[in-house]
Each structure stands twice: as C-alpha cells, then as structure tokens.
Amino acid sequence: MRRLRIGIAGLGTVGGGVAKLLLSRGEELSARAGCVLELAAVSARDRSKRRGADLSRVAWHDDPVSLAHAGLDAVVELIGGEEGPARALVEAALKSGKSVVSANKALLATHGAKLAALAEANGAALKFEAAAAGGIPIVKALRESLIAYGIVAVRGILNGTCNYILTEMDKTGRAFEDVLKEAQAKGYAEADPTLDLGGGDTAHKLALLSSLAFGVAPDLAHMTVKGITEISAEDIGFARELGYRIKLLGVARATAQGIDQRVEPAMVKAGTPLADVEGAFNAVVADAGEAGPFFFEGRGAGEAPTASAVIADIVDIARGAAGPAFGRPAASLKPLSPPPPDSRRSAFYLRFKVFDVPGVLAEIAGTLAESGVSIESMIQRGRSPGEAVSIVMITHECAQTGLARALNAIARSDKVVSAPCMIPMEAG
Amino acid sequence: MRRLRIGIAGLGTVGGGVAKLLLSRGEELSARAGCVLELAAVSARDRSKRRGADLSRVAWHDDPVSLAHAGLDAVVELIGGEEGPARALVEAALKSGKSVVSANKALLATHGAKLAALAEANGAALKFEAAAAGGIPIVKALRESLIAYGIVAVRGILNGTCNYILTEMDKTGRAFEDVLKEAQAKGYAEADPTLDLGGGDTAHKLALLSSLAFGVAPDLAHMTVKGITEISAEDIGFARELGYRIKLLGVARATAQGIDQRVEPAMVKAGTPLADVEGAFNAVVADAGEAGPFFFEGRGAGEAPTASAVIADIVDIARGAAGPAFGRPAASLKPLSPPPPDSRRSAFYLRFKVFDVPGVLAEIAGTLAESGVSIESMIQRGRSPGEAVSIVMITHECAQTGLARALNAIARSDKVVSAPCMIPMEAG
Numbered sequence: 061m062r063r064l065r066i067g068i069a070g071l072g073t074v075g076g077g078v079a080k081l082l083l084s085r086g087e088e089l090s091a092r093a094g095c096v097l098e099l100a101a102v103s104a105r106d107r108s109k110r111r112g113a114d115l116s117r118v119a120w121h122d123d124p125v126s127l128a129h130a131g132l133d134a135v136v137e138l139i140g141g142e143e144g145p146a147r148a149l150v151e152a153a154l155k156s157g158k159s160v161v162s163a164n165k166a167l168l169a170t171h172g173a174k175l176a177a178l179a180e181a182n183g184a185a186l187k188f189e190a191a192a193a194g195g196i197p198i199v200k201a202l203r204e205s206l207i208a209y210g211i212v213a214v215r216g217i218l219n220g221t222c223n224y225i226l227t228e229m230d231k232t233g234r235a236f237e238d239v240l241k242e243a244q245a246k247g248y249a250e251a252d253p254t255l256d257l258g259g260g261d262t263a264h265k266l267a268l269l270s271s272l273a274f275g276v277a278p279d280l281a282h283m284t285v286k287g288i289t290e291i292s293a294e295d296i297g298f299a300r301e302l303g304y305r306i307k308l309l310g311v312a313r314a315t316a317q318g319i320d321q322r323v324e325p326a327m328v329k330a331g332t333p334l335a336d337v338e339g340a341f342n343a344v345v346a347d348a349g350e351a352g353p354f355f356f357e358g359r360g361a362g363e364a365p366t367a368s369a370v371i372a373d374i375v376d377i378a379r380g381a382a383g384p385a386f387g388r389p390a391a392s393l394k395p396l397s398p399p400p401p402d403s404r405r406s407a408f409y410l411r412f413k414v415f416d417v418p419g420v421l422a423e424i425a426g427t428l429a430e431s432g433v434s435i436e437s438m439i440q441r442g443r444s445p446g447e448a449v450s451i452v453m454i455t456h457e458c459a460q461t462g463l464a465r466a467l468n469a470i471a472r473s474d475k476v477v478s479a480p481c482m483i484p485m486e487a488g
Numbered sequence: 489m490r491r492l493r494i495g496i497a498g499l500g501t502v503g504g505g506v507a508k509l510l511l512s513r514g515e516e517l518s519a520r521a522g523c524v525l526e527l528a529a530v531s532a533r534d535r536s537k538r539r540g541a542d543l544s545r546v547a548w549h550d551d552p553v554s555l556a557h558a559g560l561d562a563v564v565e566l567i568g569g570e571e572g573p574a575r576a577l578v579e580a581a582l583k584s585g586k587s588v589v590s591a592n593k594a595l596l597a598t599h600g601a602k603l604a605a606l607a608e609a610n611g612a613a614l615k616f617e618a619a620a621a622g623g624i625p626i627v628k629a630l631r632e633s634l635i636a637y638g639i640v641a642v643r644g645i646l647n648g649t650c651n652y653i654l655t656e657m658d659k660t661g662r663a664f665e666d667v668l669k670e671a672q673a674k675g676y677a678e679a680d681p682t683l684d685l686g687g688g689d690t691a692h693k694l695a696l697l698s699s700l701a702f703g704v705a706p707d708l709a710h711m712t713v714k715g716i717t718e719i720s721a722e723d724i725g726f727a728r729e730l731g732y733r734i735k736l737l738g739v740a741r742a743t744a745q746g747i748d749q750r751v752e753p754a755m756v757k758a759g760t761p762l763a764d765v766e767g768a769f770n771a772v773v774a775d776a777g778e779a780g781p782f783f784f785e786g787r788g789a790g791e792a793p794t795a796s797a798v799i800a801d802i803v804d805i806a807r808g809a810a811g812p813a814f815g816r817p818a819a820s821l822k823p824l825s826p827p828p829p830d831s832r833r834s835a836f837y838l839r840f841k842v843f844d845v846p847g848v849l850a851e852i853a854g855t856l857a858e859s860g861v862s863i864e865s866m867i868q869r870g871r872s873p874g875e876a877v878s879i880v881m882i883t884h885e886c887a888q889t890g891l892a893r894a895l896n897a898i899a900r901s902d903k904v905v906s907a908p909c910m911i912p913m914e915a916g
Contacts, residue, residue: 085638
C-alpha cells in the first residue's frame with residue numbers, strides 16, 4: 061500500500077489529538093484512505109510536555125519550518141497566527157510540493173488566495189476543514205457538495221465562546237462581565253478573549269466560508285465586524301420577550317450590488333435553527349438557492365471535533381482528492397466586490413433609555429418617521445415619572461443610514477439618557 | 489482541459505434537472521471540476537416529452553443499458569428499481585470501467601456491496617449522494633468527514649412524505665387517512681405510497697447510512713421496519729401533551745452486541761434537533777463519539793435538492809476523487825452482525841384503550857410490574873364510567889420482550905377495548 065508521511069507542527073490540544081488518532085486508529089484510517097498514514101515527524105515548543113501519545117519513535121524538530129524539508133508528504137500546521145512560523149512553514153511546505161492541512165483561520169483568511177495559488181503551482185493540496193466551524197464539515201460541503209445551484213447566502217454561529225456567553229446570559233439573566241469571568245474560569249474563554257468577543261475570530265471563519273461559497277478571494281477588508289461586548293442582559297431579556305434570541309452571526313450574502321459580509325450580534329427568531337443553537341456549539345445555514353437551505357450543527361472547537369476535521373483532510377490528501385483549496389482554481393478567484401456602504405436595508409431592534417417625561421415617545425417616533433423608519437412593534441412598560449426607562453422597538457425594513465442618522469439625532473435629545481442600542485434582525 | 493462525457497438514464501424530474509444544470513451551468517461547474525462536463529447522451533421512455541432542456545444535440549438512446557457502451561466516461565442512473573434496466577445498466581457500465589452516479593436507494597441497499605466490488609475491480613467510481621436524504625451531503629460526510637473517531641449511531645428523518653404527514657397531523661389534529669389524501673392531491677405523496685408509508689424507503693436509505701457509518705455491507709435483512717400507517721391523531725396529541733413529537737426515524741446504532749438497525753415511529757423530545765424537523769424536510773444526526781453529535785438538515789427530495797446531490801457526485805468524479813463507494817475497500821466491508829433479537833432495551837410510550845371500570849389501572853400496572861416494566865409518568869383524564877377511555881404511560885427503560893409479553897396479556901383482558909399502542913422513545 062502507498063504511504064503518506066505526515067508531520068505535525070504544534071502539539072497543543074488539537075495537535076496532540078491528531079497525533080493520538082494517527083497512532084491509535086492508524087489502521088482503520090489507513091484502510092479508509094487506501095494508504096498507510098504514518099506520523100513521521102512533529103514539532104512543538106516544549107519537548108518534555110506530556111501529550112498522552114507515545115512520540116518516542118517520531119522524529120522531533122525544534123524548528124517547525126524545517127518540517128517542509130524533512131522528506132514528508134504532508135504537513136499539518138497547528139501553530140496559529142497569521143504571520144511568523146505558521147506562515148513560513150505553510151509557504152515553505154507548499155513551495156516544496158508538500159500538501160498542507162491547516163486549522164489556521166487567521167492565516168487563511170489573510171493570505172488564503174496566495175497560498176491557494178502557491179499550492180496549485182506546486183501540485184500540492186491545501187486543506188482547512190478545521191479552520192471554520194470545527195468538526196462540522198462545512199468547508200467540504202461548500203467546496204464540493206452544495207455547488208449545483210450556487211450559494212445565495214451563508215449565515216453562521218462560528219464562535220463557541222461568544223455563543224456560550226450569550227446562551228448563559230439568556231438562561232441566567234446575568235451580565236456580560238459576570239458570565240465572561242465564569243467562562244474564563246471554566247476554560248470556555250481565553251485569558252485574552254479579544255479575538256473571540258470582538259468578532260475577529262468569526263470574521264476569519266466567515267471570510268473562508270464566503271470565499272468557498274462565492275468564488276472570491278478571502279477578504280477581511282470588506283467586512284463589517286462587531287462583537288458582543290456591548291450586549292446587555294436587558295437586551296437579551298427584551299429579545300426573549302419579543303420571541304427572539306441574540307446571536308453573534310457571521311453572514312455573507314450575494315446581493316445585486318455585491319457580496320455583503322458582516323459579523324455582528326443579530327436578533328434571530330426563536331424556533332429557527334440558528335436561534336436554537338446553544339452553548340459552545342457552532343452552526344451554519346447555507347442557502348443553496350433552488351436546492352433550499354441546508355443546516356449544519358456540531359461542536360466548533362476542542363480537541364476531538366477539531367482533530368476530526370484535520371484527520372478528514374489528511375485522509376482526503378492520502379486518497380489523492382486534491383482539488384483547489386477554495387473549490388476553483390486560485391487564478392479564477394475574483395476580488396470581492398462589496399455593495400455600496402450605504403445600501404444596507406434591514407429591520408432592526410432598537411432600545412432607548414429615556415427620562416419618563418411627557419413627549420419623549422412622540423419625539424423619538426417623529427425623528428424616526430422623518431428618516432423613513434416605521435415601527436412594527438414596541439414595548440414600553442410601567443411608568444416612573446422623571447426616571448430613566450427603556451423603550452424598545454422593532455422597525456420595519458429600512459435603510460441603515462437613515463436609521464443611524466435618526467439615532468444620532470435622538471441621542472442628542474435631553475430627554476434621552478444614553479446612546480440608543482441598535483441590533484439588526486436576521487433570518488435564522 | 490480534460491473532458492468528462494456524461495450520459496443520463498431516466499429523464500424524470502431529477503434527470504431533467506441534472507440535464508438542465510449541465511447545459512445551463514456547465515461552465516461554472518466545469519471550472520470547479522477542472523474538467524469540461526459534457527452531457528453527451530440521454531435515455532428515457534418517451535422521447536417526445538418536453539423537459540425544459542434543449543437535448544437536440546445530445547445523443548438519444550432508446551435502450552438505457554446501451555449507455556454502458558456509448559463511449560461515455562460516466563453514467564447517471566435515475567431509472568429506479570432494484571432490478572431490471574437500472575441494475576443492468578449500472579452493472580454493465582461498471583464492468584466496462586465507466587463511473588456511475590445513482591440516486592437509486594433500492595438498488596444500492598440491495599446490491600450495494602457487490603456493485604462497490606464491481607466498481608473497484610474495474611477502476612470505476614460508484615457515487616450515490618442523492619440516494620439518501622436528497623440534497624443533504626450526508627453520504628459524503630459519513631464517507632469522508634466524520635471518520636476520525638468512528639460513528640456510534642446515526643438517526644435520521646429520511647422520508648419527506650412521512651414527515652410531511654406526521655407534521656400535518658400534529659398541526660391540524662386530523663386523522664392519518666385524511667392527511668394522506670390531501671398529500672396525494674398536492675403531490676407530496678405517491679398514488680401508491682406503500683414504500684414511503686410502510687418504512688421501506690427509509691429502510692433503503694438507512695442501510696446505506698449504516699454501511700457508511702459502520703463499514704458493513706448494506707443489509708436490509710437485519711432491520712426492523714415499521715411504518716406510520718397505524719399512528720393515530722390521538723397518539724400525536726398525547727405526544728405533544730407530554731412534550732414529544734412522533735417521527736418516523738431510521739436508527740442504526742453500534743451496540744456491544746452488534747449493529748442495531750430499525751425503522752419505526754418514535755417519540756422524540758420537543759426542542760431536540762430531530763423533533764423540530766417539519767414538513768418534507770429530511771435530517772440526520774450522526775453521533776461521532778468523542779467528536780460529538782453532528783446535525784444535518786435540508787430538503788430530502790424534489791428536483792433541485794436531488795439534482796444538486798447528483799451534480800456533486802459528477803463533479804467529484806470529474807475531479808478524480810474516486811475512492812471506494814462505501815468509504816473503504818469493498819472487500820473489507822464486514823457482514824452486518826445484529827444484536828440478539830430479544831436484547832433491545834428502551835423506554836416506551838404506551839396507550840391503552842380500556843373500559844372505565846374499577847380495577848383496570850391496577851390490572852395494567854400489575855401486569856407491567858410482573859414483567860419488570862416500571863412507569864415514569866401517566867395520563868388518565870376524566871371519568872366516563874363504563875365507557876372506553878385512554879390511559880397513556882411512559883415507561884422507564886425496560887426490555888422490549890418483557891414489555892411485549894405484558895402487552896399481550898393486557899390485550900386479552902376483558903377490561904381492555906383494543907390492542908395497546910407501543911412507541912419507543914428515541915434521542916433527537
């Protein structure tokens with residue numbers, strides 16, 4: 061039988077998991093691959109760390125980049141980071157014709173098109189199932205399965221940390237900071253959670269899904285990115301009362317004016333697939349036009365789901381299923397053409413913190429109406445004359461620019477306590 | 489660029505859809521395939537029928553089997569039926585080294601292992617994404633993606649007609665026959681719906697998923713199959729009241745004693761992914777052990793979803809991604825070893841139609857207790873002394889054989905009006 065000599069760079073949770081699988085389930089996986097999968101080399105920072113796998117017969121490399129020239133057939137890059145050794149290793153491996161499996165969304169979202177071209181030029185494969193939505197085989201589904209009618213839109217819950225925090229806030233009514241601290245203590249959130257909570261991690265993954273869906277080069281520049289740090293327990297409570305859940309979504313949509321990419325918290329109707337995704341799970345809706353929407357849900361992070369995706373890529377390579385990284389030749393990936401920035405239309409959830417004084421509602425409603433924003437439903441509860449109260453509205457579909465103008469004007473009113481909160485409504 | 493010459497046998501809804509896609513989106517699909525996809529030949533019963541595609545430049549074959557020797561590279565079999573011209577064509581094509589794409593679950597569930605061996609022996613591919621769960625890429629996911637940790641269980645809603653009828657019964661409270669007639673009038677059910685309603689269609693699909701998941705030859709012989717024709721509006725109502733939905737599930741599960749395959753109506757807890765699948769949609773939960781459960785949902789039938797799956801297989805073949813039909817070499821597919829028939833344990837929903845006379849509940853509870861069946865919850869509502877009333881129970885997990893013995897004894901009681909109804913509880 062043929063043999064695929066594999067090197068792994070990065071032996072953290074996922075790398076350790078992949079090594080363990082290759083050593084413990086190598087026979088079964090080799091039978092599926094029609095090719096012996098041999099873990100031949102590894103590289104990590106600390107050689108002495110225990111990893112639950114016997115690596116004594118596997119070549120050790122202090123320098124990960126040296127794996128590119130170690131007589132391997134495929135290199136698994138699990139170092140992370142969009143530059144530095146990860147990029148150096150992937151480039152060097154592809155240049156020398158070695159296939160690469162990477163879980164590195166930052167690297168691929170930033171340099172994906174160039175790396176795909178490099179892979180093609182050197183007859184190597186570049187696979188990254190683990191880089192988006194963890195164990196869910198959404199990369200393969202967009203690249204190989206849902207291609208007949210073209211994709212109209214992709215919407216996903218792509219960051220387990222954010223979804224865990226939003227779910228906990230929803231279930232317990234607790235504040236963001238409070239839930240975040242607990243998530244950090246439990247290991248569900250990083251010590252520095254900026255990339256997760258600010259939406260950057262979701263942005264990386266969305267750029268990859270968008271590229272696969274629409275045949276464009278991954279593009280982080282043309283993307284609106286907003287995280288969950290400003291979501292309040294109060295908004296989550298109002299959402300529930302109105303029959304919605306607040307989710308951090310990555311949405312890429314083909315519009316008549318271009319491809320619209322956004323990462324932002326959105327109101328998703330309860331009972332729809334995405335609204336029901338709880339805890340650290342990930343999920344994606346791929347709207348395949350006439351073939352309809354397809355929904356995928358599963359674990360988006362952690363050792364086993366991520367290692368599962370890496371192994372699938374390795375077996376693909378072992379089977380000889382190369383094919384271009386983003387589903388079509390790198391040279392044919394178009395630059396992303398976004399819609400004009402002021403073209404967005406959506407319905408929105410609005411929350412105003414106002415002094416309960418006569419005329420405040422009339423003033424808000426009047427200002428919104430002047431900007432062409434009409435209201436579908438409203439909650440104003442109880443009375444506390446002179447005190448601060450919340451007014452919540454859901455608008456009909458309107459132009460975001462007009463709404464933003466109205467909200468700026470409203471924020472300047474002396475009847476208004478703080479800047480209004482605005483969250484778009486999104487299909488689930 | 490390379491060229492893949494394709495023939496389609498069967499130009500019904502799906503075949504017509506595939507032909508239209510190859511003609512109208514050929515350029516885009518060829519770019520993805522890295523290979524020109526050429527619709528070179530077709531065969532169908534009636535040459536004069538309009539199909540929405542211009543087939544004037546495509547060779548016409550009156551005999552579908554002749555496509556095997558028509559200088560093609562791949563044959564798409566959409567004739568249907570486990571024997572006859574479908575089987576003859578697939579065998580002849582594979583024997584002459586042509587790759588085959590088929591949506592024919594009956595053929596593959598019955599002769600799958602032999603056909604897979606024939607494909608391998610002749611260096612041809614055999615692909616069947618459209619044969620299970622329509623547009624959902626579950627065949628590819630089980631064959632190529634969720635392989636690292638092995639599959640523990642597959643559970644699916646695999647027949648859109650049944651799910652449509654059960655959903656309508658649930659929403660409207662109407663009787664089975666009534667909803668069936670409407671479904672037939674609307675085209676959601678066949679004029680002869682036996683294969684759908686009796687569970688046979690689900691059985692074919694489950695045999696394929698089971699084979700992919702567990703590395704066994706597709707096996708219809710070792711499968712319990714029960715359809716939905718005996719499901720009453722009353723049971724659906726009680727299910728809802730107890731927080732469940734009744735779904736026709738195909739379930740294949742690796743147990744310590746063998747692989748258990750069953751098609752039967754089951755009680756699925758509301759709020760779980762499978763319980764929420766409505767109308768003609770299909771869905772599958774693949775439990776990938778340590779990597780967790782993965783959930784897939786989408787359209788399971790109809791022109792576009794099915795044509796989408798067929799096109800994905802064609803593009804796979806065009807890319808050269810052959811690989812064995814069931815994910816591992818046909819010679820290594822094990823015969824399915826089922827658990828002993830009396831080994832099944834489950835919790836069950838029970839409904840008894842009894843005369844409301846003193847002692848009836850004591851008699852039922854006593855008989856169940858004697859067989860080791862204990863009750864988790866019960867509904868007995870109102871009183872109609874001397875009349876027929878329903879008593880509903882959910883049992884704790886128990887041995888099905890013991891329960892069946894008890895139900896037989898209970899059915900013989902003169903306090904009992906009709907044979908008790910028994911529906912297993914299943915994870916969603």
